Amino acid sequence: MTDETLATQKKDLSNQWKKIGEQLWLKYYKILFACKDTAAACFSGNKRTLHSNIKDELEKQRKAWNGAFYPFYQGYQKIGIHGLRxxxxxxxxxxxxxxxKSTDTVLDIGCNTGYIALEISSSITKVQGLEINPCLINVANLVKEHLKISNAEFSTSSFENFSSKKQYSVILSLASHETWDNKSTFTFNEYIEKVAKLCLPRGILVFETHDLRTEDVPRMLSVLQKDFELEVxxxxxxxxxxxxERMLFVMRKR
Structure with missing residues (x-):
């Protein structure tokens, strides 16, 4: 597949996802998810308040965020939120x-609403969630406070601008190496080069692709394997x- 063909396919899919985002918020969520969330929230006044605050943040995102719109992209059964993932x-x-491991420090790149970071926090020492969209970080902090989690931190930043003096024993890159709204500016090589610098020797990278229809998996693996060994x-x-459809790679830093 040529670079030009990939670029065209990604542009088409980007436009599709923008339309899906609006449809989910205006129709699909209200019909399918809202009834489930309302039922879950009925059992707890605190949960009702949390759901209301989350929806307020997502409405702010829809109106003000100049980028990809994520209306309940991530779901979290623990708090009664039903999303696509x-x-x-x-x-x-x-x-x-x-x-x-209990001693792990984890970096979650493009953490969205932070639900994965929050869910794994009880199994590790500390997790740092990174997300460019401030509305999604606000949601992550709302849920963090609701669940009384103390070892998770969330930062509003692009990966390009993120800096850290420390390295991490586990890095999560879950469909976050580029964005549909083109707010990511790194090439794939640049992205993985920075990931490698942030990962401790013999540390773990859990890497998820985007839509397999638009990913050159052999090329991606070739880049990844410059600094990481493929385990899964x-x-x-x-x-x-x-x-x-997506692919998962579990890699170990050389």
Missing amino acids: LTEKRIKNYDLQKYL QKKLEKEHRLMP
Whole structure:
């Protein structure tokens, strides 16, 4: 597949996802998810307040954020939020707990609403979530406070601008190496080069592709294997019928 063909396909899919985002917020969420979330929230006044605050943040995002719109992209059963990609199911699909230790420090690049970071926080020492969209970081902090989690931190920053004096024993790059709205400016080589610098020797990288229709997997693996050894490669089960097929790589830093 040529670079020009890939670029055209990605542009087409980007436009499709923008339309899907608006449709989900204006129609699909209200019909399918809202009734489930309302039922879950009825059991707890605190949860009702949390849901209301989350929805307020997502409405702010829809009106003010000049980029990809994520209306309940991530779901989190623990707090009664039903999204396209359920956090608990993703963690199981990735077999993520297998690669985590109590001493681990984790970086979650493009953490979205931070649900995966929050869910794994009890298994590790500390997790740092990184997300360019401030509305999604606000949601992450709302849920962090609700769940009384103290070892998770969330920062509003692009990966390009992120800096850290420390390295991490586990890095999560879950469909975050580029964005549909073209807010990411790194080439794939530049992205992986920075990931490698942030990863401790013999540390773990859990890497998820985007839609396999637009990814040059052999080329990606070639770049990844300059700094990492491949331990696991598998095609992922879809969390929802609207989601594309993706591939997961578990890599170890050389």
